[in-house]
Amino acid sequence: MNLLFKFTISILFIFSFISSNASEEVYPCIWRNPERTMTRLFPKANDYKTITVKISEEQLKAIEQKAGKLLAGQKRAFQYFEMYNSDAKLIGYTIASTQKGEYGAIEFVVGLTIDKKIIGIYIQRARERDKEFKKNAFLNQFKGKGTQEIDNLKIWKGINWKKTVGTSAVVSGIVKELTALDILGKDN
């Protein structure tokens, strides 16, 4: 088993360098306490299902054409969560997102209806001096916006707030997650 383990580790280690040619800072999303945030967004949810969708080259091109370049580490798979009520009926979606802030990663969670319209956004964690992107008045502007408003969100149409590295990261993240959900949800 030791030899098999060494071989597997070596292959994966080499593979990770080959697949990381893009010189871009990367922040794989680590969602701490998912159920707590899910309950805040969906108080009537009884359970959730993890959906991980592999992204093909064609799908990646389509997403990046519409939403901009994805961070390395987010290009091969898209993960979201289907929310169910006590009757096992789908009531919405939750997506955990990580984007690059000025100093480090900004982690946030988006809740969506079954029509893929935003019902709420929570900032999970961020070590930033900028406080603008954490303000509820900024985050509440996204409520009701969905996959049909991706093009508007890209140019900040309908968002009246100060453009900072933090607020731009949140807007960019929302655009990318909505685009991925829209394209991958249709294809799958």
Next chain:
Amino acid sequence: MGKLIPVSIIALLLVLHAESAYSFQIDAEADARHKTEEFRDHDTELYRASLGLRHVFSDVKGDRLLLLCWLESRHNFKETSAEQAYAQYKGPMGRWNITAGKFLIPFGLAVNYDTEPLLVDNNTEESLEIKYDSGIKVSGQLGNFDYAASVTQGIDESRILDNDRDKLAAFRTGIIGDDFEDFNLGLSGTIGSVFSDDNKSYKKLIALDSIKYYDLFVFRAETIAGKIDKSNVYGVFFGTDYMLFPSFDLNISFNAFKHEILNKSALFGITYNTPFYGFVIRAAHKVTFEEKNNESFIQVYNKHTIYF
């Protein structure tokens, strides 16, 4: 027997992968270190290599069963073991979960702060002596509170099964603040026997741990007190990370633990998050006060996740 559990779980995961293509996850970590002791003696090694396999089963209502196996090899592949191998049955919305197998003991700061990939030491080795153990755990999330309680064998990696009836019970309950989930406070307790490094000891310990994010800082602290056999013990850990500038973190920590003697150490380091996915470089200097020992480290760390 030692290889049976992880090999069985790996085989099960591979078979199940054929049934469910999109929820099979592999994590791989590699941690290479160069150490200099007293500015003279040098040593370079692949300190740690890990492989994690994870699979989630869902039913019509949601995620139901999680299978996880985490293999680890240390010191240039000289010591290989299954650090974790468990099945977790998930209740609705994480309110309750039942875990059986080998898992992280729910005690102290280690629950929310994994120092394995870091150059920082915490007090787990001095206090509990073991970090992972085999048994049963009940855990869950209720509003702002989380809880976990376990009964395990109380043995280290040198054994698979316990030879006596002495077990280890542990619990941790925590609260997460409402301020963007940046504040975490936990209370833990443990009682029972631990067999480690051919020694058996009886432990009665309590711990208070906290994590707070503030601006560009992260603060982490832990206090442990209790008894190991007949000796009174206590320990403190304090650590902080500060974002010096983008991608560069300053790391400072202080550790003290009194069992038979009081051992104190301090670490001063820097972390660079490189532009490459999961690739981190760290450098640190550690001072152990009682032994008057100086150690310097350079670490190259890489973590990668792939989905099948």
